[in-house]
Amino acid sequence: MMSVRVRAFARFRELFGDRLEVAVSSPAMIRDVVMALGQVNADGLLELLDGEGRVKNSVIILVNRERITGKGREEHPVADGDEVAIYPPVAGG
């Protein structure tokens, strides 16, 4: 098992908290981290997923402050100690 730091913002912060640690088995990918959030808030996890159980395109994901995009992003590797951030579309300015 390894530990990943998760940061959530805006609506997702309300669902999961702003900073948390989740334990996932190694090797891990983004999908594992997102699914682990179901242990914090199972209903909250459903808000992140579409009808096929994939993470919605509107959910923005960063690993170590770098945005991860593209069809295969859920398979992007995550290492012990990484910071994974999730947030909804931005609305600043």
Add this chain to the structure above:
Amino acid sequence: MMSVRVRAFARFRELFGDRLEVAVSSPAMIRDVVMALGQVNADGLLELLDGEGRVKNSVIILVNRERITGKGREEHPVADGDEVAIYPPVAGG
């Protein structure tokens, strides 16, 4: 004869003065007023005219603060006491 007030700006002010009165025979048109400026400064008048002796398109002409444009503008009537303004392209802002 009738009297027309002329106002000139920028380069044209330097040539003719900023406010002057010119006498033209009635009925008069813009062309008569412009040509009368030759009595104030004959060389200056040449700066207003193109190769065919027409008033250059770049010379802006207003009568009573209304801009007069178009091919026939030199034939636009001018009445006793009117204010005719001439100026080069603007460069404010």
Add this chain to the structure above:
Amino acid sequence: MATKWQYILQSPVGDGRVHEMIRITREDFDPAQLLDEARSKELGALVSFLGVVRDDGIEGMDLEAYDEVAEEDLARIKDEAIARFGVLRVDIVHRVGMLAVGDNIVMIVVGAPHRKAAFQGCEFIIDRIKESVPIWKKEYTADGSRWVPGEHD
């Protein structure tokens, strides 16, 4: 030389406390104050343009206007910006007279509920001023002077 002339157009806006201004003036103006006074809680977006005498080798410039016509033009341009873009507040101050490098020339402040209208309105106004309002600049350098050619010569 342009004659001394100053025109202030006032219309109530917002809570009626601070008034819009359309002015051609020989006096300096305070950009900070203009921006502050334009604020109101209806205006989610304020866009300002400040034109300054730039240090490109000149010693200064003399600005001249056909005051009465310039004022009418500014008021008409303001109305056009309101009609075209739905902006709610417009201030325009343009100086004439002798200015040194670094001096204020012109400031435009445009307020709107949203940013797009404020940007469009502000840029529209300065573009229209540069192409149509009877104001001229004569630049002075160590070697002499020259009239700045119009953008629409």
Add this chain to the structure above:
Amino acid sequence: MATKWQYILQSPVGDGRVHEMIRITREDFDPAQLLDEARSKELGALVSFLGVVRDDGIEGMDLEAYDEVAEEDLARIKDEAIARFGVLRVDIVHRVGMLAVGDNIVMIVVGAPHRKAAFQGCEFIIDRIKESVPIWKKEYTADGSRWVPGEHD
């Protein structure tokens, strides 16, 4: 809740007396001072955008940011504006925390030799902030609260 965080990026500009600022802050800022400090004789054109909490039936809003990423994004957007439009000076201040109607949210000041670049740079920056910088707003009304949807939802 966004953590308290403040970042100031400083780089010499003009005579080196006044420095540019890229900042996310819980403190209020003074638009007039920002505009004044941006002035220099190289900058013939200064365009500013000020965003204010607009009175459209809300009582206030709470702003939250992913501070570290937002700061990096603002610095990158500034560099992009410099590279794309040739602007010479960029200040960006964005607040987070609880704001009331009429409060300042964000200010961008862009200086360039000429107006076109200053307008393009300023509008580019606020557009990019709205579409990509991790900042969110929750609006509070008499009836409750709601997250403001992103422009690029």
